[in-house]
Amino acid sequence: QKEVEQDPGPLSVPEGAIVSLNCTYSNSAFQYFMWYRQYSRKGPELLMYTYSSGNKEDGRFTAQVDKSSKYISLFIRDSQPSDSATYLCAMISPSYGKLTFGQGTILTVHP
Amino acid sequence: SAVISQKPSRDICQRGTSLTIQCQVDSQVTMMFWYRQQPGQSLTLIATANQGSEATYESGFVIDKFPISRPNLTFSTLTVSNMSPEDSSIYLCSVEEETEAFFGQGTRLTVV
Numbered sequence: 001q002k003e004v005e006q007d008p009g010p011l012s013v014p015e016g017a018i019v020s021l022n023c024t025y026s027n028s029a030f031q032y033f034m035w036y037r038q039y040s041r042k043g044p045e046l047l048m049y050t051y052s053s054g055n056k057e058d059g060r061f062t063a064q065v066d067k068s069s070k071y072i073s074l075f076i077r078d079s080q081p082s083d084s085a086t087y088l089c090a091m092i093s094p095s096y097g098k099l100t101f102g103q104g105t106i107l108t109v110h111p
Numbered sequence: 112s113a114v115i116s117q118k119p120s121r122d123i124c125q126r127g128t129s130l131t132i133q134c135q136v137d138s139q140v141t142m143m144f145w146y147r148q149q150p151g152q153s154l155t156l157i158a159t160a161n162q163g164s165e166a167t168y169e170s171g172f173v174i175d176k177f178p179i180s181r182p183n184l185t186f187s188t189l190t191v192s193n194m195s196p197e198d199s200s201i202y203l204c205s206v207e208e209e210t211e212a213f214f215g216q217g218t219r220l221t222v223v
Binding site: 002004006008032034036041042043044045046051068090092098099100101102103104 | 114115117120144151152153155156159169203210211212213214215216217219
């Protein structure tokens, strides 16, 4: 079993839709959770970062963490074609100190 | 935030040859990280490069196959040696500032 599982998609939605991206994990030592966005032919860039259970909002993006269920989500409201990218969840445990990534979900938002 | 320049951005190589990927950071950093991103797979850490010491390799990666240099605090290279088609992948270098990781744009390698 992989430490982090992420549905690779691809996911195709119309402009304006609400997008839900999800990851599950098995290692309860993970304490910090991140979402990265990767455009084609670019490196990943940090989108959201959180370390506690609950929700964190940043504009159209909401990161949700449920440590009891070992489940994290990223919601994108009013999705735009410019949101088309691969989204990777990542997490880190203080003891291991290295990022563990999900396999990424390919999202396409069509006009 | 760190700015990372990585080159080449892409290359097509013959099997059995080697390719060296360069990574330049605009600030001094203690550790630099090298990742591999295979199609449909998550980013996998290859090794951590510290200036002045040998790189630390993750399980499944060895120095003979992926030699790394770290001559100073702003530069590192990763060599993919004796390439086979299975080495076709995107290779990324990365640095961390506090808990945020910054990545180069990646090197897309195709081995034929």
